[in-house]
Amino acid sequence: MSRLLPAVVFALGLLFAAPPAFAQAQTRAYAPENLRTLSVADQTRVIRLEYAEQSGGRTIPADQLRFYLDQVNRSNWGFSRIKADIAQSLGGNGGTRPPVGGQTIVCESKSNDARRCVPPWRGPSRLVRQLSNSPCVENSTWNSQDRLITVWKGCRGEFAPGTNAQTIRCESKGNDAKRCTPPWRGPSRLVQQLSSSPCVEGRTWNSQDGLITVWKGCRAEFAPRGLGGGNSGNYSVTCGSVGNRYTTCAWNGRYGRPALIQQLSNATCREGISWGYSGNQIWVNNGCRGRFGVR
Structure with a gap:
């Protein structure tokens, strides 16, 4: 009996040592x-x-x-x-990140699933060439945000940086106020909100001649106010989602694509998510209300 005791003790040790390792494996599968x-x-x-x-x-x-x-x-x-x-x-490259030639990137939706691609440039992107049989239509089968392109419904396209190069990014981190000096004179306008915190002119951001100030977590891209030439900078449309419902407002297509000039709601207005443009109409959703003008 004394000879069996060490073996029994060793076996019991293995038995009681196993559960922690098993538990650790279960913890990793969270x-x-x-x-x-x-x-x-x-x-x-x-x-x-x-x-x-x-x-x-x-x-x-x-x-x-x-x-x-x-x-x-x-x-x-x-x-x-x-x-x-x-x-x-x-x-990870996954076939979507490497540039095809120059400053471009291919982003592809396979089997109609949504696919996200991270371009090597900052700011929004534009479609250069459709590569799929399925149509690539902005806000219908693809959209872009700062450093992000999303395609779906089989769209496969080649994308490049957005055409509006005269923009500046200004961001409030940790709710602190941040002042940014743009490379243009005169007041500025909000082109694209990048933060979850709302960017509302006069409440979380403002601009003066040669200065943009953001606070309370607002992060956004800004451009000169009235960019577009002539009197087109005076043209604007206010459109609001009442009761969080999908709403459309007429937009004069001769002014080109609209841009968000001023967010008027507490709900975030983000292009491609809670507002967009299609067929000479601005659409808003999820409580977004804003003033839209010439890019």
């Missing part, structure tokens, strides 16, 4: 493949954890988080799909 089985709060938590793990502790951008939540709950994206897309957005 999300099921089907994220729709989780609450939105838990979906948000696991997506943030995955992004932080892949990026070395960085916080996922608010617009990218909202995109993933939409894909989970509207397009049934699984956790493995989210992980792969995060890896691509952080620098």
Whole structure:
């Protein structure tokens, strides 16, 4: 019996040592493949954890988080799909990031799924060449934001930096006020809001001759007010989403594409998400109300 005792003790040691390793493995698997089985709060938590793990502790951008939540709950994206897309957005080439020639990038929607591509330039992008049989129509099958292009419904296209090169980015970090000096004289206008915090003229940003000031977390791209020549800078349309409903407002197409000049609502107005332009009409949604003018 005394000879069996050491072997019994060793076996018991292995038995009791196993659960911690197993528990650790279970802890690492912090999300099921089907994220729709989780609450939105838990979906948000696991997506943030995955992004932080892949990026070395960085916080996922608010617009990218909202995109993933939409894909989970509207397009049934699984956790493995989210992980792969995060890896691509952080620098995996996946066939979408390398430039095709000069300052361009190819972004492709496969099997009609939405695909996000990160261009090597700042600011919005424009479609240079459609490469798919499926149409690439801005705000219908593709859109762009600062350093982000999204395509869906089979659109495959070649993209380049947006044509409006005379812009400046000014951002308030940690709610502190930030002053930026643009390379033009005179007042400025908001071209594209980049933050989750609202950018409302007179409330979270303003401009004077040769100076832009932002505060309370506002981050945005700005351009000279009235850019476009002649008297076109005086033309504007106010359009608002009442009760968070989808609304359209007429826009005179001879002035070109509109730009958000002033956000008038507490709800965020973000191009391609809560407002856009199609067929000589401005559309707004999700409570966005703003004044739109010439780019």
